[in-house]
Amino acid sequence: MPVSPQEPQKSIESLVQHATDNQVCRITLNRPEALNAITPDQRERIIRLLSDASVDPDVRAVVITGTGRGFCAGADLRGGPPADDRVAGDVARTIRLGAQRLVAAVLDCEKPVIAAVNGTAAGLGAHLAFACDLVLAAESARFIEVFVRRGLVPDGGGAYLLPRLLGPQRAKELMFFGDALTAPDAERLGLVNRVVPDGELDKTAREWAERLATGPTRALSLTKQLVNASLDGDRTTAFAAEAAAQEINMTTADAREGVRSFVERRNPEYKGR
16 A cells, blocks of 8 residues: 555554553554554454454453544545556455455454544444444544545445444435534434543543453353344344353353352352353
């Protein structure tokens, strides 16, 4: 991906920072001069970090946030093939292997994922946030379905995510007009779990993540899978999946600890196993 003269070359590790503390994996988009627009290299690193978090028993929750004034301004569109050089199938392939894989990586992550939205979340950046299990927003945050402003169809799973979160009419309103949605309005519509003062976003995200990280990790993972699949199938399928999840979960040490602590009238001590 070409870099403008105003944007010095940086390593991918510095553009997408990663740290794990108190069993919380923190992924920070760090390209503030571009409002954290995501390049292909950044996208691949985020996908890899989410995949690693799924299989790492020492990671029990994930936080995604950004630096500067923007959470994520969407995909960095510079450097792609000129329109005249495209052939049939190029665009669909790019979306399938790019934006859709990123959103799927969040939805499929086996640990709960929190979006801490610190500023503008536009296009793919908004969908990255909406794919997370919980969304915290700073008071200054804004959400923009920017595609219509560029004459584009929404990508990154937007037409899948928004109707499930808002219903079809509200989803169409946001996508047809492309108006900026303030954090309080996003909370009112149900896109955001909680709005906090800008200075409290990081603290609140850490508190929520650490609370999740002390919970029954496998039960949370199975619950996430059940909820995410609930709108895609019929009642019979959903009930069968629920029963199967219960069967799987009852083999875990945390489930046994939860029952034992109830009988012994004490607080449970979950280990994520």
